[in-house]
Amino acid sequence: MNWLLSITVQCEVNCALLRRVLFLVFLFAQANNISAETLIYELHIKDHLFYPSVLTIPASKKIKLLIFNDDLTPEEFESYELNREKVIMGKSKGVIFLGPLKAGKYPFFGEFNPETAQGNIEVK
Amino acid sequence: MLVTVIIFLREAIEAALLFSVLLALCQRFDVERRWLFPTISTGVAGACIGALLMERITNSFDGTGQEIMNATFLFFMATCAIIICLWLSNFLRRDKPELNDRLSTHISWVFILILCLAIMHEGLELSIYCYSYMLGHDNNLAFFIGGILGLGIGISFGAIVYYILVNLSRSTLMKIAIFLLVLVAAGMSSQASLYLIQSGWLPFTKTLWDSSNIISEQSLLGQLLYAMIGYEATPDGLQVVFYFSTIAISLLSIFLYARRHRI
Numbered sequence: 001m002n003w004l005l006s007i008t009v010q011c012e013v014n015c016a017l018l019r020r021v022l023f024l025v026f027l028f029a030q031a032n033n034i035s036a037e038t039l040i041y042e043l044h045i046k047d048h049l050f051y052p053s054v055l056t057i058p059a060s061k062k063i064k065l066l067i068f069n070d071d072l073t074p075e076e077f078e079s080y081e082l083n084r085e086k087v088i089m090g091k092s093k094g095v096i097f098l099g100p101l102k103a104g105k106y107p108f109f110g111e112f113n114p115e116t117a118q119g120n121i122e123v124k
Numbered sequence: 125m126l127v128t129v130i131i132f133l134r135e136a137i138e139a140a141l142l143f144s145v146l147l148a149l150c151q152r153f154d155v156e157r158r159w160l161f162p163t164i165s166t167g168v169a170g171a172c173i174g175a176l177l178m179e180r181i182t183n184s185f186d187g188t189g190q191e192i193m194n195a196t197f198l199f200f201m202a203t204c205a206i207i208i209c210l211w212l213s214n215f216l217r218r219d220k221p222e223l224n225d226r227l228s229t230h231i232s233w234v235f236i237l238i239l240c241l242a243i244m245h246e247g248l249e250l251s252i253y254c255y256s257y258m259l260g261h262d263n264n265l266a267f268f269i270g271g272i273l274g275l276g277i278g279i280s281f282g283a284i285v286y287y288i289l290v291n292l293s294r295s296t297l298m299k300i301a302i303f304l305l306v307l308v309a310a311g312m313s314s315q316a317s318l319y320l321i322q323s324g325w326l327p328f329t330k331t332l333w334d335s336s337n338i339i340s341e342q343s344l345l346g347q348l349l350y351a352m353i354g355y356e357a358t359p360d361g362l363q364v365v366f367y368f369s370t371i372a373i374s375l376l377s378i379f380l381y382a383r384r385h386r387i
Contacts, residue, residue, distance in 0.1 A: 048260075064324070074178075074256040076249070080341045083358060084322055086190060087252055089179040090259070095187035097324035102331075112256045114127055 038062045038097075043077075043119075045088070046070045048110060050119035059123045063098040075117065079108035082121065099123075128270030129277075131253055135246040136278025138351040142242050142308065144282040145301055146208070146235055148289035152297055153215070155232055163236050167243025174244060175251040188323035195323075197245045198316035204238035205309035206374045209302050213378045214385065215294065302378070304352065310370040311354015317366040329361035 039061055044051040048071065057063050069075050069088040077094065078085045082101075088094040101123045110117025150157050174181070174193075181189045211231050257267050289297055320326040336357035339346050349355035356363065 062328070071260075073260040074252050076253075080336070081358060083318055083356070083360065086322070087178060087182070087249065089182065089252075090256075092179050092182065093187070094182060094190070096322055097328070099328060111131065112127075112253055113260075 038064050040064045040066065043067045044070055045075050045110065045117065048073075048075070048113040048116045050108075050110070050117055053119040054122060055119065056122045056124060057098070057101070059103045060100040062100055065096045065098055066093055067096065068093045073112070075113065076111040077108060078111045079106060079121075081106040082108065084108070085111070125266040125270040128253075128257070128267055129274040132250065132271050132274025133278050134274075134347055135250050136275050137281055137347060139242045139246045140278045140282030141285065141304075141351050143239065144286035144289065145304055146239065148286050148297060149208070149212070149301055150235065151290050152294055153212075155235065159232060159236050163240050164243060167240045168247055170240065170244040171247030171251050174248045175255060178248075178252060185323070188325070191319040191323035192325075194245065195316040195319040197241050198312040198319070201238050201241050201245070202309040202312040202316070202370060204234050204241075205305045205312070206370075206377065207234050208238070209305050209309075209374055209378055210381045212298050212302050212305075213382045215298050216382055306371055306374045307353040309374060310367045311350070311352075313370040314354050314356065314359070314363040314367040317363050318360065321360060321362060326362060331358050332361050332364055334358050 039058070041055060041057060041063055043055060043065060045067065067077055067086070067088050069090055069092055072090040074087060074089045076085060076087045077096065082098060084096055084098070086094050086096055098121075103123050106121040106123065108119055108121060147157070147160075149155065178190070181193055183189060185192050207227070208231070211227050211234075214228065254267075254271075258264065261267065289300070292300070317326060321328050334357065339349065339355070339357065341347070341350060341355070341357045346355060346357065354367065359367075
């Protein structure tokens, strides 16, 4: 991604708009750049329950959360505290990016089966 | 059953608000409404097709296809809402403008597009929920009652808003509609930015505030505010930026458009 930055910095064209656009592209690329700093965690849904129901993750780190739905029925991963919602079809998986988060407890639930499908993400 | 009611109500209320405002505008500003039922059916059909293809959609773009699709829908809807505001601003200066410019003759297409997308966006989750329920439960009666109750409450809410709006004077209706549509557009674009953050396309900045103790997003009031002004109890910094830039862009374009079309 460094070439993008160098274009942005060395841009001889004195056009503020172009530079801003390039900077945005750089930001996009940076956000998309899943480097070694992104930690990968897994969550499984089985019989409308989350496994593990308490997931501990480190604070101030970007997390890639893989959610595997082992049930036949679709489920929606939802969390108001994390501002996340995603439908995960049966026998399928979904990816969600989280953080960097502050330490604390972030509850989540399965919207289609909220009585049973509940869990917490603990950020430490 | 309560879960079903809540899920249906939540999705219905968002679409119902948009429908009631736009249909009231059609009624009071003489826009044809023959397209209404074809649009609803297309939206429902689109939602069902989308639900069938959901797994493929989710797996595209490295597993972030769902977020990209939702964000695209929301950005399109926000654009449509702003275009409708521009068209409405025609009435800001004159009571009976000569509406023969291209925007006015084709405005019903914008109405069709935004409503069709709204139904697809809300209906997609509902149809997957229906499918999920049917697959996992035997007691379908409770589900049907719950669904009808949820939809019914949502539609009644829309009907009340509609009848309040159509009985207002044209200038009041226009001002309220512009106000609501700008906020709805801002809410949609902030929601779209959230999907892009979730997919990792945009960086997460930081949570700006937490007002969940005052108005919880899960409460009825929270849901209503979410549908109306895009209320978020724990918004991300970037979301707030998107929210206010959308408001700024809409107001600026309304101003520029009105200036260009001054007599």
